[in-house]
Amino acid sequence: MSRLSDLSERIPGRVHGPGSPEYDSGRTVFAGVGEPEAVVRPRTVDEVAAAVALAAASGIPIAVRSGGHGLLPVDDGLVIDLVEFGSVEVGADGRVSVGGGARWGVVAAALAPHGLGLSSGDTRDVGVGGLALGGGIGWLVRQQGLAIDRLREVELVTASGEVLTVDAERHPEVFWALRGGNGNFGVVTRFVFEAAPAGGLVGGSVQFDASDVPSVLRAWRDVMRSGPDELNSTLMLMPAFAPGMPAGPHLGVALQGDLEHLHELLQPLLSLPSVTETSLAPVAYGDLLEDAPPGRPPLAFVGGNGFVPDLSDEALDAIGGAYARDIPTMVMLRALGGEFGRVSPDATAIAFRDAEAFLIVNGLLPADAAPEQFAAARTGSDAALALTDGVYGNFSVDRGEQVIAAMYPPATLERLRRVKAQLDPGNVFRQNHNITPAG
Numbered sequence: 001m002s003r004l005s006d007l008s009e010r011i012p013g014r015v016h017g018p019g020s021p022e023y024d025s026g027r028t029v030f031a032g033v034g035e036p037e038a039v040v041r042p043r044t045v046d047e048v049a050a051a052v053a054l055a056a057a058s059g060i061p062i063a064v065r066s067g068g069h070g071l072l073p074v075d076d077g078l079v080i081d082l083v084e085f086g087s088v089e090v091g092a093d094g095r096v097s098v099g100g101g102a103r104w105g106v107v108a109a110a111l112a113p114h115g116l117g118l119s120s121g122d123t124r125d126v127g128v129g130g131l132a133l134g135g136g137i138g139w140l141v142r143q144q145g146l147a148i149d150r151l152r153e154v155e156l157v158t159a160s161g162e163v164l165t166v167d168a169e170r171h172p173e174v175f176w177a178l179r180g181g182n183g184n185f186g187v188v189t190r191f192v193f194e195a196a197p198a199g200g201l202v203g204g205s206v207q208f209d210a211s212d213v214p215s216v217l218r219a220w221r222d223v224m225r226s227g228p229d230e231l232n233s234t235l236m237l238m239p240a241f242a243p244g245m246p247a248g249p250h251l252g253v254a255l256q257g258d259l260e261h262l263h264e265l266l267q268p269l270l271s272l273p274s275v276t277e278t279s280l281a282p283v284a285y286g287d288l289l290e291d292a293p294p295g296r297p298p299l300a301f302v303g304g305n306g307f308v309p310d311l312s313d314e315a316l317d318a319i320g321g322a323y324a325r326d327i328p329t330m331v332m333l334r335a336l337g338g339e340f341g342r343v344s345p346d347a348t349a350i351a352f353r354d355a356e357a358f359l360i361v362n363g364l365l366p367a368d369a370a371p372e373q374f375a376a377a378r379t380g381s382d383a384a385l386a387l388t389d390g391v392y393g394n395f396s397v398d399r400g401e402q403v404i405a406a407m408y409p410p411a412t413l414e415r416l417r418r419v420k421a422q423l424d425p426g427n428v429f430r431q432n433h434n435i436t437p438a439g
C-alpha cells in the first residue's frame with residue numbers, strides 16, 4: 001500500500017488493502033483469487049483518471065475489474081474495481097448507455113420494457129467491460145453480430161489520465177482497437193450500444209442421449225447451415241460429471257419467430273431417436289440468460305477454443321472423437337454466420353468472420369492430476385482444434401505471446417500494437433491478454 005499512499009490521500013476511503021472485504025471482492029475473479037497490492041473503487045471518471053495517473057506515474061501495473069467473470073486473476077499492482085459504474089440508461093433512439101462496471105443481466109432487464117435486446121453472452125452476471133472489449137458472443141449473434149458490432153461510443157480513461165470520447169469519427173483507430181483488443185488501451189467508464197428489437201422469441205432446449213453423437217452433430221450442422229439468421233443455437237456435448245446433468249448432446253436454441261416455425265426448422269434434430277427431452281416455448285430475451293455457476297468447479301479444464309471455418313464431416317468427426325475419448329470431455333459448438341459473418345474481418349479486432357461456428361473443447365481433470373494426464377487431455381483436444389482458426393481470448397485461460405499470436409492474425413496484431421504504442425507506451429495496462437506496444 002505504501003506506493004499507493006498518494007492515491008489514498010487523493011481519494012480518501014476508496015483504496016482498500018488486504019484484510020478488507022472490498023479488497024477480497026476486487027481481487028476475486030471467476031477463475032480464482034489474485035494477490036494485487038490494493039483495490040480502488042472510484043466513484044467518478046475523475047477518480048478513475050486520478051487512480052490511473054498516480055499508478056502509472058509510480059510504474060504500478062493496473063488491472064480493471066468490471067463483472068469479475070474474467071479468467072485471469074492478477075497478482076500485482078492496482079485493481080480498479082468499477083463496481084460504482086453499474087448504471088444503465090436507455091435512450092429514446094434505442095441507444096443504451098452502460099457503465100463500465102455493469103453486468104449484462106441488468107442491461108437485458110433495462111432493455112426488456114422497450115422490446116429491445118443486445119446480444120451479449122449467456123450469463124447475467126458476466127460484466128459488460130470484459131465481455132464487450134473481448135468481442136462478446138451471445139444468444140443473438142447471428143442476428144446482431146458480436147456485442148462489439150453494436151457498440152457506437154466509448155468513454156475511455158487512458159494511461160496518461162486523459163478522458164477521451166471515442167467513436168467512429170473521434171479517434172477511429174482507438175475505436176477499432178477497443179472492439180476486440182481487450183482491456184489494453186485504458187479504462188472504459190462508459191459504453192454506448194445500439195440495441196435492436198428482441199421481442200417475439202421462442203426457444204428452449206432439446207436433450208439427447210449419447211448413443212449417436214455423430215448424427216446429432218451432422219443434423220445440427222445442416223439445420224444451422226440452412227436456417228435463417230433469426231435461428232440461434234449452441235450445442236453442448238456434456239460428459240456425465242454432475243448428478244442431475246445427463247451425459248450427451250444438449251441443444252440450447254432461440255428463434256425470433258413462432259413456435260411452429262421453430263419445430264419445422266429443428267425437425268431433422270427432433271426426429272432423431274436419441275432425443276430424450278424437448279422443452280420449447282415462448283421466451284423473453286432476458287430469460288434466455290442464466291445465472292453463473294457459483295465458481296469454477298474444482299477441475300482443470302484442459303483444451304482450448306477456436307473458430308471453425310467449415311463444419312465439414314471431417315471436422316465433425318474430429319469433434320465427436322474428442323468427446324468420445326476416455327477423459328471426460330465437454331464440447332461447446334455455437335453457430336455463427338449471419339450478421340457475425342457480414343462484418344468485414346478488418347472492421348474490428350475480431351477477424352475470424354468467415355467462421356461457421358465457435359468451438360470449445362475441454363478435457364475435465366482433477367486439479368491434482370498427473371502431468372501425463374494433462375498431456376493426454378491436451379493431445380486429445382488437438383485434432384478437433386487443428387481444424388479451427390484463431391482463439392477467442394474471452395474463453396482462454398492461457399496468457400502470453402503464443403495466445404496473443406493465435407487471437408489475432410499478424411496484420412491485426414500489428415495494428416493493435418501501434419494503437420497500444422500511442423495510448424499506453426509504458427504498458428501500464430498489462431494484466432490482461434497483453435498487447436505489447438509497437439517498438
Ligand SMILES: Cc1cc2nc3c(=O)[nH]c(=O)nc-3n(C[C@H](O)[C@H](O)[C@H](O)COP(=O)(O)OP(=O)(O)OC[C@H]3O[C@@H](n4cnc5c(N)ncnc54)[C@H](O)[C@@H]3O)c2cc1C
Pocket residue numbers: 029030063064065066067068069070071072082100101120121122123125126127128129130131132133134135136137138182183184186187188189292293394395431432
Ligand atoms: C460463467 C461465464 C459465462 C461466460 N459466457 C460467455 C458468453 O456467453 N459469451 C462470451 O463472449 N463470453 C463469455 N464468457 C467469457 C467472458 O466474456 C470473459 O470472461 C470476460 O472477460 C468477463 O468479463 P468481466 O467484466 O465479467 O470480467 P472481469 O474479470 O471484470 O474483467 C476481465 C478483463 O476485462 C478487462 N476489463 C473489464 N472491464 C473493463 C473496463 N471497463 N475497461 C477496461 N478493461 C476492462 C480487464 O482487462 C480484465 O482483465 C463467460 C465467462 C464466464 C465465467
